[in-house]
Amino acid sequence: xxxxxxxxxTSAVFDDPNLVSAAGLVPLVKLAQSAGLTxxxxxxxxxxTDKGANAGLKVNSLVAGMAAGADSIDDMALLRHGGMGTLxxxxxxxxxxxxxxxxxTFGHVRxxxxxxxxxxxxxxxxxxxVAGIDQYAVVDVDDxxxxxxxxxxxxxxxxxxxxxxxxxxxxxxxxxxxxxVIVAQRLRQGACGSxxxxxxxxxxxxxxxxxxxxxxxxxxxxxxxxxxxxSAFYGFPSISAAVRAGADVSVTVRMxxxxxxxxxxxxxxAWTPIEYTDAIFDERTQQWISRAEVTEVAFxxxxxxxxxxxxxxxxxxxRIPDVHAAAKKAAGxxxxxxxxxxxxxxxxxxxAVLNTVAADQTHRGHAIIENVHxxxxxxxxxxxxxxxxxxxxxxxxxAVIAFNLTRAAATLTGTPSLAKTTIATIRRKLVHVPARIxxxxxxxxxxxxxxxxxxxxxxxxxxxxxxxxxxxxRS
Numbered sequence: 001x002x003x004x005x006x007x008x009x010t011s012a013v014f015d016d017p018n019l020v021s022a023a024g025l026v027p028l029v030k031l032a033q034s035a036g037l038t039x040x041x042x043x044x045x046x047x048x049t050d051k052g053a054n055a056g057l058k059v060n061s062l063v064a065g066m067a068a069g070a071d072s073i074d075d076m077a078l079l080r081h082g083g084m085g086t087l088x089x090x091x092x093x094x095x096x097x098x099x100x101x102x103x104x105t106f107g108h109v110r111x112x113x114x115x116x117x118x119x120x121x122x123x124x125x126x127x128x129x130v131a132g133i134d135q136y137a138v139v140d141v142d143d144x145x146x147x148x149x150x151x152x153x154x155x156x157x158x159x160x161x162x163x164x165x166x167x168x169x170x171x172x173x174x175x176x177x178x179x180x181v182i183v184a185q186r187l188r189q190g191a192c193g194s195x196x197x198x199x200x201x202x203x204x205x206x207x208x209x210x211x212x213x214x215x216x217x218x219x220x221x222x223x224x225x226x227x228x229x230x231s232a233f234y235g236f237p238s239i240s241a242a243v244r245a246g247a248d249v250s251v252t253v254r255m256x257x258x259x260x261x262x263x264x265x266x267x268x269x270a271w272t273p274i275e276y277t278d279a280i281f282d283e284r285t286q287q288w289i290s291r292a293e294v295t296e297v298a299f300x301x302x303x304x305x306x307x308x309x310x311x312x313x314x315x316x317x318x319r320i321p322d323v324h325a326a327a328k329k330a331a332g333x334x335x336x337x338x339x340x341x342x343x344x345x346x347x348x349x350x351x352a353v354l355n356t357v358a359a360d361q362t363h364r365g366h367a368i369i370e371n372v373h374x375x376x377x378x379x380x381x382x383x384x385x386x387x388x389x390x391x392x393x394x395x396x397x398x399a400v401i402a403f404n405l406t407r408a409a410a411t412l413t414g415t416p417s418l419a420k421t422t423i424a425t426i427r428r429k430l431v432h433v434p435a436r437i438x439x440x441x442x443x444x445x446x447x448x449x450x451x452x453x454x455x456x457x458x459x460x461x462x463x464x465x466x467x468x469x470x471x472x473x474r475s
Contacts, residue, residue, distance in 0.1 A: 018438070019082040022068045023446050024431035024458065026087060027465040028409050029064050034465070035122040035408075037063065037401065040115045051103035057090045058100045059115070059398065064088075065097075066402035068431055071382035073098040083437040086444065101391040109393045113185070116401050117208045120183065123408040124212050128419070131411075132177035133212055138362070139183070139205055139247070140369040141229045141238075143169040143194050146377070146384055154389040157191030165190045166384055168396055169198065171205035172372050173212070173225075174365075179420040180372050181407055182400045183208040187393040194232035199241040202227065206245035224248050226349065228366040234346065236302050236309050243311060243348065250347040250363045253315070258304070259344055262297050262315055270295040271319070274357055294318045296356045301346050313348040316359050375423045376403060406431070412464045413457035429454040430461060 003009065032038070042056030065076040079091040092100075104112075124130045130137075145165040148156045156166055167188040172180040184205035186197060209225055227242040231252040242249045253259050276292035299315035319340040345363050347354075354362055380399035384392040403423060410426045411419045418426065435446040452458065 016436075017083060018086070018436050020084055020087065020435050020437065021081065022078070022431050023433045023435035023448060024409075024427075024461075025064050025068055026446065027461050028067050028405060028431065029060065029088065030465045031123070031409055031412075032060060032063060032119075032405055034126065035119050035405075037115070037119050037405075040118055041112075044111050044115055045108060046111065047100065047103050047108055049103065051099050054090065055100075058092055058097060059112075061090070061092045062097055062101075062398045063402045063405065066380040066399055067406050067427070069379060069427055071380050072385045073101075086437055086439075098386070098391075101386060101394050102388050104388075104390040104394045106390055106393075109187075109390055109397065112394055112397045113204070116185070116397050116404075117183070117204075117211075119401055120181065120208065120404050121211045123404060127408045128178065128411040129181055129404070129408045130173065130175055130178055130212050132175035133173070133209075135176060137209055137213070137225045138174045138365070139171055139202075139209060139225055139227045140174065140180070140366055141169070141171045141198060141202060141205070141227065141233060142366075142369045142373070143167050143188075143232075144373040144377075145190065146381055148190075148384060152387045153384065153392070154387055155189040155392075157189055159190050159192070160194070166389075166392060167192055167194075168376075168381070169194075169201055170369065170372065170400075171201055172369050173205075173209050174368060178411070179407060180368055181404050182372065183212075185396055185400045187389070187396045189389075195235050195238055198229075198233055198235075199237035202238055202241040203245060206242065206247055210245070224349075224353075226250055226362070228363060230366065234301075236305065236311075239301065239311055239346075240309070248347065248349045249313075250345055250349065250359065250366075252343070252345045252363075253301075255342070255344070259315065262299055263317055263342055263344065266295055266297060266317065272357060274318070274360060276320070292318060292320045294356055294360045296359075299346060311346075311348065313346055314351070314359075315344055315346055316356060316363070317342055317344045318360055319343075371422070372403075376400075378422070378424050379403075379427070409461055409465075412461050414460045415454075415457045418454075418457055430458055433458060 038056035038060050041059035045055040047055055061079060065079050068078055070076050070078060073094050076094040076097050084091050145159050145161045145163060146168055147163050147165040156164055158164055159167055167190055169186045169188060170182055171184040173183050174180045184201050186201050188196060225247040227247050227249045229251045231254050234251045234253050239249050239251060271293035274292050274294050296314045296316045299313060301311040301313060302309045319342050322339060322341045347359055349359055376399055380402060385395060386392050406423050406426050433448055435448050438445045438447060
């Protein structure tokens with residue numbers, strides 16, 4: 001592609017008051033309003049003084065800006081260009097929104113957490129956001145470091161990643177029919193350990209999942225929820241929070257003395273080859289030929305602690321050959337743990353629901369939460385915009401609301417692949433659509449580009465959210 005020779009561009013003028021660059025915000029803001037976001041924020045946020053006035057509209061503005069790609073306070077200016085003031089009431093200035101966030105305390109952040117949870121439940125009641133949650137829901141918990149620069153960010157520090165930042169702890173729920181959505185979030189100091197406060201977050205996440213499962217159209221025989229996490233969360237506070245909420249757990253364990261003793265006692269004939277990186281399926285024997293193998297043994301977690309902390313379950317162990325085994329043998333280190341590399345996790349799942357191989361496959365799916373981290377860092381969490389910790393904590397919650405809202409909108413397009421793609425792709429196809437506004441008879445019409453590649457998906461979303469109501473049934 002090259003510039004036109006017959007009609008070259010010779011000038012560019014920013015002078016059209018009826019153009020907008022993100023027409024997809026129209027159905028997104030309408031969807032947020034129908035989910036009660038404005039009302040909930042107005043009722044539940046008690047930010048004091050004039051900074052907290054019209055909290056519902058300010059929360060809506062921040063979420064809309066993030067859905068359109070804003071990753072800083074200054075970026076909220078995209079809400080005030082061209083015809084945006086015609087499409088939306090009260091698109092606040094970035095300085096006003098910044099002052100609003102800086103007035104937050106920890107209590108206000110917790111109020112915003114409650115708003116995010118209720119908005120998610122409302123979105124799920126009208127969209128296929130968590131389709132299939134009545135079958136088997138998987139909750140993943142993990143944290144990530146959001147890098148910051150300089151010492152001006154309150155609470156920033158050097159954590160396990162070795163970079164200066166703040167620590168975001170997230171919990172997502174995934175079903176067999178839907179992409180992950182975020183059910184709980186918490187911003188913590190950068191130098192804190194991964195499991196700090198995880199028990200409380202897990203309890204909040206599972207409470208939200210319980211409300212999602214209690215939708216009127218869900219089946220009463222809903223299966224247990226499974227909590228997945230890595231070894232940083234293998235501790236009694238985290239696991240007990242899940243067990244008390246009625247969830248099963250699948251948590252990677254550290255190779256401590258108890259785990260090594262259990263692995264050493266496993267019979268050599270108990271191992272089963274599994275589909276792994278270099279596995280080959282033998283049609284004749286109907287088995288996988290693989291260097292990776294799994295087995296399981298009965299195991300009680302936290303057996304060294306007091307009896308009330310004991311959690312019975314299974315230890316699923318996967319082993320693969322150690323590529324350095326020959327070198328270690330030559331050095332006189334030929335032992336069991338030098339010949340094989342072992343990966344073990346503790347689970348309370350019923351073997352009749354998830355056998356050894358299925359439990360291992362399910363646990364490896366925990367890596368899906370890394371996609372959510374990447375999605376957030378590719379949008380609103382590219383930066384934490386304020387020097388105040390609570391303002392950044394509120395920013396995280398608002399970013400989560402925008403994430404879930406965008407995902408919900410994609411489920412209404414009638415395009416299954418779009419509903420499961422990255423948030424950046426959804427934004428590019430559905431939100432960043434330029435339009436010209438025309439007014440007639442006190443009604444607005446959006447004129448969008450011809451031959452837009454995702455016209456049918458956008459039109460379906462618009463009709464389902466902003467279209468005329470269905471005709472009333474005749475009595």
